[in-house]
Amino acid sequence: MSDSFANNWVYTDTVKEHFMNPKNILLDPDYKEDGKGMVGSMACGDQMMIVIKVENDKIAECKWKTYGCASAIASTSVMSEMALGMTLEEAYNISPKKITDELGGLPQHKFHCSVLGDKALRAAIDDYLERQKRDNPYKAGIAKIICECKGVTDQQIEELVKDGAVRTMEQLQEKTGLGTVCGKCKPKATDLLGEFLHIYGK
């Protein structure tokens, strides 16, 4: 048997390292965080909680708990390291792609379902700003237009799913008009909807 067949692991060595030796796990039950975010659900197979401490608008500590597969654990672990020392704005702009790049890539089918850390971190920053009774200047900055005809952003879709207002493509079209003009965005929007339903529970 040639060597190329030997021990072909499904994930990269970096994923393996973070899976075997995850960094910054929250183990202290009495941890006093400045902000906390939780996304996903156990029923969906992935759930993530991020807690942060903030000093001078920078991430001073980023700890986490994750229920999920190897890539969920590894992506949260690597993100917790990336976030340290970042300004709130930088941390808010960590994308799944940045996390995945840091891990040296993930199998395609793992990308959407298991990289939730960035969303949990944003939720933690939202929570921090809310606790501080401060405005949240970051939210609008990261929105991407999905439906160009109706100007619907991914964030709008996310909020609608999060609030339980939308569960199906039909409901989404009814609420936003997305995909009702040229229809070009429908496949992308369907994928995105599926992803948000997965993240925020069905």
Place this chain on the structure above:
Amino acid sequence: MTEKNIYMDNNATTRIDPVVKEAVLKGFDLSGNASSMHGPGRAASAAVNHARIQTAKLLGADPEEIIFTSGGSESNNTVLNLVYTQLFAKSGRKRIITTSIEHPSIIETVESFKEKGVPVTIIGVDSYGKLDMEALRSEAGDDVALISVMMANNEIGTIQDIAQAAEIAASCGALMHTDAVQAAGKIALDVHALKVDFASISGHKLHGPKGIGALYIRKGLNIEPLIRGGHQEQGQRAGTYNTPGIIGLGAAAEIAFAELAAETDYISKLRNRLHRGIETSIPNVHMNGHPDDVLPGTLNVSFPGAEGESILLYLDMEGISVSTGSACATGSLEPSYVLIATGVGPELAHGSIRFSLGKFNTEKEVDFVLEILPPVIKRLREMSTL
């Protein structure tokens, strides 16, 4: 790879028995075409016939009732396609009844029929994975062409009462198929006593080679060929005989038949040791499947708070091979439909691990798993949001 491997995924596939391997290798030297009249052809033909007798014996069938196929999926597809293309027209019956926990080669095929307008009835199972026999009885009518029920489930190991299901089929005049891929070689199988019309088996689940299986078709059903172009398999499946594979299946069937009682006893003991060990060393575990009517080697356990793929991979690092019903391991977003059908919630399904033991496992291996598994679960639960 010379690394240590503790293989507890025998429902996925099995290690080939060395005796079978030897027989297969010899089979490669029987290079004549078993359909040829000359000496090399006759030698191959004799070996194929012998394998057919060995295979028939494992199923309790007559040799002429055995058709060699490429495996369990082909056998299952063949039965459904026979019913769809021939028996519907012949009998005037149009409905197929099956269960919610069948193998995908059954479920996806009947789903494809449904899209073509075939009425399909799916019977559910209880929390142990036992078929709802009363529902089957009440659904069985004179429009039913086929009832297909798996003898033992691949994920949870639950064994069905096939004799009773066949009786219901007979009472409404329907044909009866059982997918015996997981049952053959692990529990007693007698297609004549069970009164089934079709049964599927696969070579690699019983320490035989991959790519070979068999389909039992009861004598007198007068089936037209599905693969045309040759007179092999009594004219029912054309294609040059896969002599080494067929010899391997025959050898594996003979060994499985001879060792059945001793193996059942040995493997059950290992399973019980693993079962007890897990229950005493790990808090909050949930056993899936039937406690008694279960394959001797199958133990399906859910560990709430620990996700299946992560458990699988941590065990894999230690050289332990198992499988999981978690969605993450399949590439879909849905966990095991079998566990979901038994009413286990998605959370438990995501945290499920299937240990499937075989005759090559040892007590020492079970003890090693019991040493590795508890800290893995503990660690995953510590980092879990639970």
